Amino acid sequence: xxxxxxxxxxxxxxxxxxxxxxxxxxxxxxxxxxxxxxxxxxxxxxxxxxxxxxxxxxxxxxxxxxxxxxxxxxxxxxxxxxxxxxxxxxxxxxxxxxxxxxxxxxxxxxxxxxxxxxxxxxxxxxxxxxxxxxxxxxxxxxxxxxxxxxxxxxxxxxxxxxxxxxxxxxxxxxxxxxxxxxxxxxxxxxxxxxxxxxxxxxxxxxxxxxxxxxxxxxxxxxxxxx
Amino acid sequence: xxxxxxxxxxxxxxxxxxxxxxxxxxxxxxxxxxxxxxxxxxxxxxxxxxxxxxxxxxxxxxxxxxxxxxxxxxxxxxxxxxxxxxxxxxxxxxxxxxxxxxxxxxxxxxxxxxxxxxxxxxxxxxxxxxxxxxxxxxxxxxxxxxxxxxxxxxxxxxxxxxxxxxxxxxxxxxxxxxxxxxxxxxxxxxxxxxxxxxxxxxxxxxxxxxxxxxxxxxxxxxxxxxxxxxxxxxxxxxxxxxxxxxxxxxxxxxxxxxxxxxxxxxx
Numbered sequence: 001x002x003x004x005x006x007x008x009x010x011x012x013x014x015x016x017x018x019x020x021x022x023x024x025x026x027x028x029x030x031x032x033x034x035x036x037x038x039x040x041x042x043x044x045x046x047x048x049x050x051x052x053x054x055x056x057x058x059x060x061x062x063x064x065x066x067x068x069x070x071x072x073x074x075x076x077x078x079x080x081x082x083x084x085x086x087x088x089x090x091x092x093x094x095x096x097x098x099x100x101x102x103x104x105x106x107x108x109x110x111x112x113x114x115x116x117x118x119x120x121x122x123x124x125x126x127x128x129x130x131x132x133x134x135x136x137x138x139x140x141x142x143x144x145x146x147x148x149x150x151x152x153x154x155x156x157x158x159x160x161x162x163x164x165x166x167x168x169x170x171x172x173x174x175x176x177x178x179x180x181x182x183x184x185x186x187x188x189x190x191x192x193x194x195x196x197x198x199x200x201x202x203x204x205x206x207x208x209x210x211x212x213x214x215x216x217x218x219x220x221x222x223x224x225x226x
Numbered sequence: 227x228x229x230x231x232x233x234x235x236x237x238x239x240x241x242x243x244x245x246x247x248x249x250x251x252x253x254x255x256x257x258x259x260x261x262x263x264x265x266x267x268x269x270x271x272x273x274x275x276x277x278x279x280x281x282x283x284x285x286x287x288x289x290x291x292x293x294x295x296x297x298x299x300x301x302x303x304x305x306x307x308x309x310x311x312x313x314x315x316x317x318x319x320x321x322x323x324x325x326x327x328x329x330x331x332x333x334x335x336x337x338x339x340x341x342x343x344x345x346x347x348x349x350x351x352x353x354x355x356x357x358x359x360x361x362x363x364x365x366x367x368x369x370x371x372x373x374x375x376x377x378x379x380x381x382x383x384x385x386x387x388x389x390x391x392x393x394x395x396x397x398x399x400x401x402x403x404x405x406x407x408x409x410x411x412x413x414x415x416x417x418x419x420x421x422x423x424x425x426x427x428x429x430x431x432x433x434x435x436x437x438x439x440x441x442x443x444x445x446x447x448x449x450x451x452x453x454x455x456x457x458x459x460x461x462x463x464x465x466x467x468x469x470x471x472x473x474x475x476x477x478x479x480x481x482x483x484x485x486x487x488x489x490x491x492x493x
Binding site: 158170177203206218221 | 374377378389390399400405408414416
């Protein structure tokens with residue numbers, strides 16, 4: 001079995017688990033929807049189209065970030081029952097294959113949520129993007145991967161801590177701040193059409209490359225932490 | 227450590243007791259000398275800061291700058307000490323337990339002093355902002371980057387506190403590396419952010435250079451606070467090492483009656 005096959009095996013396992021329960025996606029979807037509704041109470045999206053365009057990028061990512069966090073906390077908890085994690089440690093497969101598989105699975109879950117959420121967002125907030133909308137097809141996957149790769153890593157890091165649910169956002173948010181800034185700015189650029197998102201896409205690409213490398217290299221250390 | 231395992235239990239016990247005794251003394255002479263020297267340099271730095279000429283627009287209020295600058299610059303240096311120590315920890319973790327523990331203690335000390343210096347930097351920066359621009363906080367590039375640095379290392383300390391006791395060192399070492407990678411990315415991206423949307427409050431004020439007559443005061447205070455930072459890290463490191471030895475001894479159950487008194491003394 002080569003590395004790609006190992007990653008795909010892990011990915012298949014995670015997808016199958018999710019397919020049987022559909023816990024993560026349903027939870028995330030409903031949570032994101034709730035955030036969208038709650039944020040609509042903070043301002044009036046329908047009456048101020050310009051302001052809505054300016055802040056919708058930020059709101060969309062905040063909703064996705066919070067939603068993803070609820071699912072990321074659960075993604076490793078699945079592995080702890082029946083000591084599956086110990087079995088992973090004993091396995092001959094490299095630890096990073098496990099990590100990449102799980103990160104890819106989480107990426108697919110959050111992307112599924114985005115596919116449903118984006119039209120809802122557009123309708124509820126009465127959004128008419130003024131920039132080149134196709135660029136969102138680059139920005140959304142990049143931003144999602146930036147959130148999910150670090151999120152999956154830090155969820156594993158806080159797995160055996162005293163209060164896992166609290167620890168993940170405390171670690172993930174400060175580290176993700178540059179990525180959040182870049183994805184919000186790029187999305188805002190597309191929605192308002194006032195400036196070019198190119199610079200921010202480059203920042204996102206750099207962030208994704210740097211942190212994916214760091215995660216893959218350090219995951220073995222985290223898995224065998226004690 | 228492997229050599230130690232070869233010794234008998236009795237030998238190990240007595241060596242641990244001597245270790246704890248040894249570490250329960252006061253500061254070594256050179257550390258005391260360093261402390262006094264630091265205070266002297268600090269005093270001279272204070273004199274230089276107060277004797278420097280009044281600034282044209284801000285008057286005496288600008289003098290907080292002599293404290294703001296060293297603290298901010300140094301709080302970008304200490305994170306890399308923390309990162310280096312964390313790398314060493316990960317390297318020694320399975321090779322030399324004693325050195326790994328020392329590296330971990332140093333990483334903790336550096337992170338704590340980073341947070342302390344960054345807090346002072348933020349506070350003095352806000353005082354300056356209030357005096358210079360009339361507001362406590364502006365979301366300009368430097369301030370935002372700096373706030374993120376502070377947040378990163380506060381989260382590092384929180385993780386140390388919240389993580390499961392057996393893996394605190396590994397988890398925090400990995401986090402320290404991530405944080406150190408994040409600092410330059412933050413720095414660059416926020417600079418681009420703010421040059422793209424120029425902030426309304428001020429433009430390039432803090433980058434306009436200083437008068438040559440103020441340079442000695444800046445340098446003396448730089449040296450003073452660097453020495454003070456080194457002293458704090460050293461102290462914190464020594465305390466943490468002592469703490470580690472104590473908890474090791476506790477864990478091994480070697481603290482019988484004869485060391486019980488000693489333990490009280492250490493506390």
